[in-house]
Amino acid sequence: MPGLNIQFTDDEQALIRDAADREGISLKAFVHNASLDAASSRKHLRDELLADIFDKSAELNDRLA
Numbered sequence: 001m002p003g004l005n006i007q008f009t010d011d012e013q014a015l016i017r018d019a020a021d022r023e024g025i026s027l028k029a030f031v032h033n034a035s036l037d038a039a040s041s042r043k044h045l046r047d048e049l050l051a052d053i054f055d056k057s058a059e060l061n062d063r064l065a
Helices: 010-023 027-064
Strands: none
Touching: 010 027
16 A cells, blocks of 8 residues: 655644544544545535536526527
8 A cells, every 4th residue: 555754843743643642543544534634625625616617607608609
């Protein structure tokens, strides 16, 4: 399985480790989950924007036809 080496400052790592501890999961699991959550959230926003653009384009295309 592919891996990823990410560098954090000491303060950043402490912040992330504290958050993982609060959730009761490992640092690795926390960073994994946070990455997937961010990617999924951005995909959802992109999909909403594209749907809005398609709706507006369809309306404009109907008027121009």
